[in-house]
Amino acid sequence: MLQAREIQQRFSHIQQTIKDAEQACRSHDAPEDLKDCIEKMARESQQAQQVMQSSDQQRMVEAVDNLESMGDEAKRISRSASSMSPELETAVTKVHAELSNLKHQLH
Numbered sequence: 001m002l003q004a005r006e007i008q009q010r011f012s013h014i015q016q017t018i019k020d021a022e023q024a025c026r027s028h029d030a031p032e033d034l035k036d037c038i039e040k041m042a043r044e045s046q047q048a049q050q051v052m053q054s055s056d057q058q059r060m061v062e063a064v065d066n067l068e069s070m071g072d073e074a075k076r077i078s079r080s081a082s083s084m085s086p087e088l089e090t091a092v093t094k095v096h097a098e099l100s101n102l103k104h105q106l107h
Contacts, residue, residue, distance in 0.1 A: 002105055002106060004055040004057060004060070007052065007057075007060050007064075007102075007106070008052045008053070010098075010102050011045075011048070011049075011052045011060075011064070011102070013098065014045070014067070014095070014098045014099060014102065015045050015049070017091075017094050017095045017098050018038070018041050018042050018045050018095055019042065020091050020094070020095075021038050021041075021074075021088075021091040021092055021094070021095045022038050022039065022042050023091075024085075024087055024088045024090075024091035024092075025038050025039075025088065025091075027087070028084070028085040028087055028088040029085075030084070030088055031077065031081045031084070033077050034074060034077045034078060034081065034084075034088075034092070037070060037073050037074045037077055038074060038092075038095075040070060041067060041070045041071065041074065041095070044063075044066065044067055044070065045067060048063035048064075048066075048067065051063045060106070061106045061107070064099065064102050064103050064106055065103060067099050068099040068100055068102075068103040071095050071096040071099040071100065072096065074092050074095065074096060075092060075093065075096040078092040078093075
């Protein structure tokens with residue numbers, strides 16, 4: 001199990017990848033459902049920030065699990081989209097990979 005401090009650092013990095021994905025959605029004409037999903041992840045990650053500061057490992061794991069399922073949804077949407085820019089595809093894939101990696105390290 002990762003230490004709380006390391007989880008917090010990784011989470012900060014994940015928040016940045018979510019912000020990058022938000023920017024990519026705005027810049028690359030993303031499908032509306034993908035924009036909605038990424039925006040929801042951004043809001044959820046802001047709320048999860050307080051959990052990350054608490055050092056409550058169980059709540060941290062739950063927050064990451066929740067965000068990772070949103071990452072799964074974003075990945076699913078991006079795969080089913082008829083056309084997406086490579087930059088947007090990369091941003092979504094990176095968010096999903098970062099969240100999935102952290103989730104697996106926490107379990």
